[in-house]
Amino acid sequence: MSFTIASRLADLPRPATIAMAARARELKVQGADVISLALGQPDFPSPPEAIEAAYAAAKAGDTGYPPIPGQKPLIDAIIRKLRRDNALDVTSDRIMVANGGKQVIFNALMASLEVGDEVIVPAPYWVSYPLITRMLGGVPVEIRCREENGFRPDPEAIREAITPRTKWLVLNFPNNPTGAILERQDLEAIADVLREAPHVLVMSDEIYE
Ligand SMILES: Cc1ncc(COP(=O)(O)O)c(C=O)c1O
Structure with missing residues (x-):
């Protein structure tokens, strides 16, 4: 039996980051001195206390399915973090734990597009947003952020793209x-545009906070 990749995947380009990482690995094997900035690999190991706690929990038998939104102590810790660092009072029914950013972005787009x-x-953007959008039949619409503007999006460009x-x-x-980061006044200007377009949802990916 022959196997073909479904066209919604086969028609997509290979992410540039993956191709760059593969090329860097190849060159390293050939002895080249390469500093690869392709993948956002942390340059520090996982904290030893996290590794120990995960090991201890697994040894103690905590290896089954967790509740779908996440373990309660983790959700409580996220609530404390949002209050402490972000001045946000968020209730547990608004929080969902996932296995990484890409999964949760994929799920949100799959559920809505x-x-x-x-x-x-x-x-410029992280390559997966337009790829996931296209995979799900959506249409990515790029707006250019200019270097002279600190790579922040221009609210007028957002208005025109809607x-x-x-x-x-x-x-x-x-x-x-x-x-690039956004200051309060940048967010307020974007919020003014979005108030006029209540059908637009905002996905705020703050993975590098
Ligand atoms: C902006 C951005 N969002 C999400 C992700 C995905 O993160 P995860 O590895 O948690 O799926 C990445 C990873 O490179 C990223 O750069």
Whole structure:
């Protein structure tokens, strides 16, 4: 029996980050002195206390399925963190733990995008936003962020990009790859635009907080 990759995957390009990482590995094997900035691999190991706690929990038999939204002590710790660091009072029914950022972004887009729905992605961007959007039949709409503007998105460009088909605006700050951050007044200007377009959802990817 022959196996073919479904066209929704086969028609997508290989992510540039994966290709760059593979090329860097190849060159390293050939003896080249390479500093690869392709994958966001942390340059520190997992904290020993986290490794010990995971090991101890597994040894104590905590190896079954957790509740779907996450373990209660973890959710409570997230609530404390949001209160302490972000001045946000969030109740547990608003929190969901997932196995990483990519999974939760994929799930959110899969659960919400109809074919032809548009996702506004400020560029430069982490490569997966437009790829996941296209995989699910959505249409990525890029808006350019200019270097002279600190790579922050221009609220007017966001306004112009919004159409009746816009489903999401993706914000990623601190940004991969530019490192840009948004100040309060930047967010307020974007919020003013979004108040006029209540059909647009905001995905704020703050993975590098
Ligand atoms: C901006 C951004 N969001 C999400 C992710 C995905 O993170 P995870 O490895 O937790 O799936 C990455 C990883 O590179 C990223 O750069």
